[in-house]
Amino acid sequence: MPFDETVSTFPEHREPLLITLSSQGKNSRLVPEPFDAGDLDDLRPAEHLPVLPDISEVETIRHFTRLSRLNFGIDQGMYPLGSCTMKHNPKISEEILSRFAAIHPADRRAMQIILSSIHTLAGFLQEICGMDACSLWPAAGAHGELTGMMIIKKAVKAVGQDRTTVLVPDTAHGTNPASCSIAGFITKNIPSGPEGFVTASLVQKHLDGDVAALMLTNPNTLGIFEQEISRIATILHENGSYLYMDGANLNAIMGISRPGDMGVDCMHVNLHKTFGAPHGGGGPGGGPVLVKKTLERFLPVPRLERDSSGLFHLSLHYPDSIGMVHSTLGNVGVLIKALTYLLSVGPDGIRKAAATACLNANYLKKKLRETFDLPYDTPTLHEFVLSDRKQKDAGITTMDIAKMLMDAGFHPPTVHFPLVVPGALMIEPTETEPLRELQRFTDAMERIAEMCRSGPGSVRNRPQSTPVTRVDEVHAARNLVLTWKDAESIGSEQVSK
Amino acid sequence: MVIPEDLLYTKDHEWGRREDTSLRVGISDYAQSELGDIVFVELEKMGTRVRPGEKIGTVESVKAVSEIFSPVSGAIIEVNDSLEQSPEMINTDCYGDAWMVLIAMDDPTETAHLMGAQAYRDYLEAEAK
Numbered sequence A: 001m002p003f004d005e006t007v008s009t010f011p012e013h014r015e016p017l018l019i020t021l022s023s024q025g026k027n028s029r030l031v032p033e034p035f036d037a038g039d040l041d042d043l044r045p046a047e048h049l050p051v052l053p054d055i056s057e058v059e060t061i062r063h064f065t066r067l068s069r070l071n072f073g074i075d076q077g078m079y080p081l082g083s084c085t086m087k088h089n090p091k092i093s094e095e096i097l098s099r100f101a102a103i104h105p106a107d108r109r110a111m112q113i114i115l116s117s118i119h120t121l122a123g124f125l126q127e128i129c130g131m132d133a134c135s136l137w138p139a140a141g142a143h144g145e146l147t148g149m150m151i152i153k154k155a156v157k158a159v160g161q162d163r164t165t166v167l168v169p170d171t172a173h174g175t176n177p178a179s180c181s182i183a184g185f186i187t188k189n190i191p192s193g194p195e196g197f198v199t200a201s202l203v204q205k206h207l208d209g210d211v212a213a214l215m216l217t218n219p220n221t222l223g224i225f226e227q228e229i230s231r232i233a234t235i236l237h238e239n240g241s242y243l244y245m246d247g248a249n250l251n252a253i254m255g256i257s258r259p260g261d262m263g264v265d266c267m268h269v270n271l272h273k274t275f276g277a278p279h280g281g282g283g284p285g286g287g288p289v290l291v292k293k294t295l296e297r298f299l300p301v302p303r304l305e306r307d308s309s310g311l312f313h314l315s316l317h318y319p320d321s322i323g324m325v326h327s328t329l330g331n332v333g334v335l336i337k338a339l340t341y342l343l344s345v346g347p348d349g350i351r352k353a354a355a356t357a358c359l360n361a362n363y364l365k366k367k368l369r370e371t372f373d374l375p376y377d378t379p380t381l382h383e384f385v386l387s388d389r390k391q392k393d394a395g396i397t398t399m400d401i402a403k404m405l406m407d408a409g410f411h412p413p414t415v416h417f418p419l420v421v422p423g424a425l426m427i428e429p430t431e432t433e434p435l436r437e438l439q440r441f442t443d444a445m446e447r448i449a450e451m452c453r454s455g456p457g458s459v460r461n462r463p464q465s466t467p468v469t470r471v472d473e474v475h476a477a478r479n480l481v482l483t484w485k486d487a488e489s490i491g492s493e494q495v496s497k
Numbered sequence B: 001m002v003i004p005e006d007l008l009y010t011k012d013h014e015w016g017r018r019e020d021t022s023l024r025v026g027i028s029d030y031a032q033s034e035l036g037d038i039v040f041v042e043l044e045k046m047g048t049r050v051r052p053g054e055k056i057g058t059v060e061s062v063k064a065v066s067e068i069f070s071p072v073s074g075a076i077i078e079v080n081d082s083l084e085q086s087p088e089m090i091n092t093d094c095y096g097d098a099w100m101v102l103i104a105m106d107d108p109t110e111t112a113h114l115m116g117a118q119a120y121r122d123y124l125e126a127e128a129k
Helices: A057-069 A091-100 A108-129 A141-158 A175-182 A200-206 A229-238 A293-298 A332-368 A398-407 A435-454 A473-478 A487-494 B029-035 B108-113 B117-128
Strands: A133-135 A165-169 A186-190 A211-217 A242-247 A266-269 A289-291 A303-306 A312-315 A384-387 A424-427 B014-019 B022-027 B038-043 B055-061 B065-069 B074-079 B101-105
Touching: A091 A108, A091 A332, A108 A133, A108 A266, A108 A289, A108 A303, A108 A312, A108 A332, A133 A293, A141 A175, A141 A211, A141 A242, A141 A266, A141 A289, A141 A293, A165 A175, A175 A186, A175 A211, A186 A200, A200 A229, A211 A229, A229 A242, A289 A293, A332 A384, A332 A424, A332 A435, A398 A424, A398 A435, A473 B038, B014 B108, B022 B029, B022 B074, B055 B101, B101 B108
Parallel strands: A165 A186, A165 A211, A211 A242, A242 A266
Antiparallel strands: A133 A289, A266 A289, A303 A312, A384 A424, B014 B022, B022 B101, B038 B055, B055 B065, B074 B101
């Protein structure tokens, strides 16, 4: 482990924009022959061609390979970012998607293959979640939350009520209150119980005629199963309120227990977490929303329908729908990848993935709980939260530990979240990691703790083996510099017709 | 941990200083040290009416974004605009120049619900366990 010496193997390197490398005639690749698309009344050629770089294949590959070396990804090493489920992205999904990518949206026959595939995916998700209907279009988790809250808003209005409050526990993802606000609700924060989960009696205290819903993540961001969820659902329903579940942590329970059976009315899943599509780097993601029968008529349009001849089509004829939330078919590539994942691992596979994810996390927790502070001792599933309390006296904080891990070849865990734990380190290894890698991680953590005791000075100013070493986060946040270049203006200088 | 004897405190770590029938409000030394380096502050506007537990501002550090709550009912009659330019003052002088708002209280006896210095010290100790 390269802790003992100062190494910086990366020269100062600024990667140019592709557009600045452009020169006429470099791109000699052939464009596919047009197919007969039949009647194309609705489609017209673009009036202005976009400015695209004219560049050879090898330059393109080198550009992206160089960029990837400046980055850290799951293909390089363990990425235990809590509540993000950074699992392996199976390469078969890329391979299968590449076949689908050749289908043009105007090719109606070929599009049947896409529509029937995503219809199959919707059915799988409904079965896994125990829900009745699904909209595949939301582009990611927070978008799914917003869609779900808009559905609940509309459902409340539909019965002539004007409920404005949504309850959100203090362990929630920050996107939960944001989604509530954008959907027009007022968020009321409720504390979770002393053991790290929300209790029914606590929810009861906050219930009144103004509460439209409770947003609950299960298991929550402490990795703890919300064991009173069914009772909570019952008292919410008695109050005329809905239960929304943030499905961000579905990886811990898929194939084992179903949110629909717990009384959840509306939820989203993250295809880029739970179902193996790539995650991070700004997307694209997939955040399908699932509902019970009572909320189905409010789902976004278009709705995917199958006629008597077995053909699929998209329908806008749903007068109670909240409307469109994305251009047609959402991030369809992500949907195909999620379907590929599900078909390749099968029902037993997802159950095994969930069990292994929980086992891996509990292995790490057991190994690390003596050396690091474990603020909640309630049994956990796929992730757990440590704190820097035992290292703080030596002047070492969570941020130092996280940065140090980078020098050992790991992506840091989620830090300073959930907010209920000061100095939180939230660790989620996922089912991806083999035992050897888990051991390498605990070795690194033990070594860091040892260095905190013996020579805390050597822990600061890390990392040193990464392309960018320790950054001054305070300076960066206080003196924000946005860099932006207009492709058109660069293009007009560099790109010839 | 500095806890001035002459101030009043909330469980959310705001402090209040009685000034006649008004209350000057900021965040405690404990709060600023837990938050770490403050990089951004946004305060409610002059004239905003608040009740106990309602937001008087938002403080962002490199760790997290936190809301600051009013200890009492009343109207915001002064806002410390200089914090917008110099949010780091909260880290260096949380009980002095880094006050946040002055609230004209509806009912000055409402401060009876707040903690004194000793009670706040005990509260912090209990929280740490």
